[in-house]
Amino acid sequence: MKVWIPQPLLSYTGRQTEVEAQGASLDEVLRDLDRQFPGIRFRIVNEQDQLRRHVKFFVNREQVRSLEAPIGAGDEIHIFQSLSGG
Amino acid sequence: MSIRSGDVVLFVSTKKGLWILRSDAARRDWALQGPIHLGHIVNHTVLDPRDGRTLLAAARTGHLGPTIFRSTDLGKSWEESTRPPAFPKGEGPPDDTPPPQGRNAFNRPRHLRVVDYTFQLVPGHPSEPGVWYAGTSPEGLFRSEDAGATWEPIHGFNDCEWAGVPSDEPGTPDGDMLHSVLIDPRDPTHLYVAMSANAGGVFESNDRGATWRPLNGGQAADFAPPDPDRVAGFDPHCVQLHPEAPDVLWQQNHCGIYRLVRPGETWDRVGDHMPRDVGDIGFPISLHPRDADTAWVFPMDGTDVWPRISPGGRPAVYVTRDAGRNWTRCANGLPADQAWYTVLRQAMTTDRHEPLGVYFGATCGEIWGSVDEGATWSCLASHLPFTLAVEYAEVG
Numbered sequence: 001m002k003v004w005i006p007q008p009l010l011s012y013t014g015r016q017t018e019v020e021a022q023g024a025s026l027d028e029v030l031r032d033l034d035r036q037f038p039g040i041r042f043r044i045v046n047e048q049d050q051l052r053r054h055v056k057f058f059v060n061r062e063q064v065r066s067l068e069a070p071i072g073a074g075d076e077i078h079i080f081q082s083l084s085g086g
Numbered sequence: 087m088s089i090r091s092g093d094v095v096l097f098v099s100t101k102k103g104l105w106i107l108r109s110d111a112a113r114r115d116w117a118l119q120g121p122i123h124l125g126h127i128v129n130h131t132v133l134d135p136r137d138g139r140t141l142l143a144a145a146r147t148g149h150l151g152p153t154i155f156r157s158t159d160l161g162k163s164w165e166e167s168t169r170p171p172a173f174p175k176g177e178g179p180p181d182d183t184p185p186p187q188g189r190n191a192f193n194r195p196r197h198l199r200v201v202d203y204t205f206q207l208v209p210g211h212p213s214e215p216g217v218w219y220a221g222t223s224p225e226g227l228f229r230s231e232d233a234g235a236t237w238e239p240i241h242g243f244n245d246c247e248w249a250g251v252p253s254d255e256p257g258t259p260d261g262d263m264l265h266s267v268l269i270d271p272r273d274p275t276h277l278y279v280a281m282s283a284n285a286g287g288v289f290e291s292n293d294r295g296a297t298w299r300p301l302n303g304g305q306a307a308d309f310a311p312p313d314p315d316r317v318a319g320f321d322p323h324c325v326q327l328h329p330e331a332p333d334v335l336w337q338q339n340h341c342g343i344y345r346l347v348r349p350g351e352t353w354d355r356v357g358d359h360m361p362r363d364v365g366d367i368g369f370p371i372s373l374h375p376r377d378a379d380t381a382w383v384f385p386m387d388g389t390d391v392w393p394r395i396s397p398g399g400r401p402a403v404y405v406t407r408d409a410g411r412n413w414t415r416c417a418n419g420l421p422a423d424q425a426w427y428t429v430l431r432q433a434m435t436t437d438r439h440e441p442l443g444v445y446f447g448a449t450c451g452e453i454w455g456s457v458d459e460g461a462t463w464s465c466l467a468s469h470l471p472f473t474l475a476v477e478y479a480e481v482g
Contacts, residue, residue, distance in 0.1 A: 008147065008149065008150055038166075038168055039153065039166045039167075039168065042170060042172070043150040043151040044150065044151065045151075046172075046200040046201075047172035047173055047175055047200055047201065048175060048176060048198050048200055049175065050200070052149075052150070054148070054149035055149070081149050081150070082149065083148070083149055084148065084149070085148050
């Protein structure tokens with residue numbers, strides 16, 4: 001499936017805003033992304049497997065809040081970073 | 087970035103990235119380079135004195151998790167640690183508390199701790215090339231054996247009774263932290279750490295971090311009820327070990343300036359000899375690498391509601407040359423009035439020249455230096471972001 005990468009993470013993907021990844025759950029997709037782009041997962045998921053506070057994930061434009069969310073082969077995943085503070 | 091052999095360098099870590107000030111041994115003219123890692127909150131940047139080439143920078147952003155940037159070519163190129171400092175994934179009941187709001191995980195169950203940021207990076211003992219230590223927020227101690235590429239928790243500390251003690255209220259504004267890691271130059275297994283945390287204080291290990299004991303006698307804890315049996319729950323802000331006289335430790339504490347000579351166990355509040363109208367509250371303390379009786383501090387206003395700025399708007403460094411019995415104001419060249427900045431705990435340092443250079447980075451983004459041990463000061467750079475750390479290095 002296609003995964004859209006937010007601007008703060010483009011340094012990991014070689015500036016690619018759209019990448020391909022595999023997996024049957026959000027967790028599997030993020031682990032596949034980390035295999036392709038080492039380090040990307042820890043910056044959006046903490047060591048307790050919780051999504052970090054300013055990260056939002058959308059599957060087919062519906063927000064998901066769990067790493068266990070199922071993902072289908074043709075799904076589209078958007079990752080967003082919400083900025084705050086100065 | 088180009089750092090060359092023979093350069094003397096100040097690594098200026100700020101809330102918005104890393105800058106580098108370069109000079110030569112005369113230290114008269116400084117060139118500013120940067121930014122590097124623009125937009126990252128860079129807490130600390132350190133050059134490994136053992137190989138003279140490896141640079142580590144502890145970084146995060148306000149919206150991404152923490153990382154460690156690594157360079158093995160003096161900053162020409164950077165990569166990231168493949169396994170940055172992180173607590174183990176916990177086993178046990180799930181954490182139902184909402185994510186912490188910009189601070190560390192107060193009230194988070196101990197087994198579900200999350201590294202909010204790495205605060206301090208410390209090269210290991212000269213006999214252990216490639217070994218580094220890291221102190222984090224919330225308080226955690228980590229070790230790398232591959233020059234910062236991967237990090238492992240030191241369970242002996244992180245699981246000891248004084249680390250990660252949950253609290254029902256947030257800790258310090260930047261979160262509880264392990265801010266000082268000190269290695270005895272005579273013995274790589276002999277470590278001290280200090281932390282500002284719920285069960286904070288100074289702690290000592292004689293087995294490379296496997297077991298720890300408190301070393302907190304003599305410190306005040308004005309923020310808690312008197313307790314003569316208290317062994318932890320103190321607030322050292324910055325602790326330094328003298329490199330050539332490693333039985334001598336100094337600290338700038340939330341409640342004063344202290345000195346300890348081992349095997350003594352009781353800190354001596356040498357800050358009692360500071361001028362009364364200035365007091366002995368502050369964040370940083372820096373030592374003279376060749377004289378264990380000399381130290382510099384940058385006092386802040388700890389009166390009334392604790393404004394935590396230069397007392398009276400008149401910034402000054404104070405130096406003692408007799409182990410804290412007398413203190414001398416060093417403000418020649420610094421703003422004489424209406425300057426309301428302060429200096430954080432990792433933002434003052436010294437070089438190794440003769441006479442010694444002293445440097446600090448202010449919260450207003452000015453970097454100041456003195457090449458005559460504090461007698462006169464000049465501004466080396468201004469208009470930088472909020473400065474978190476200043477580290478000196480000589481490039482061989």
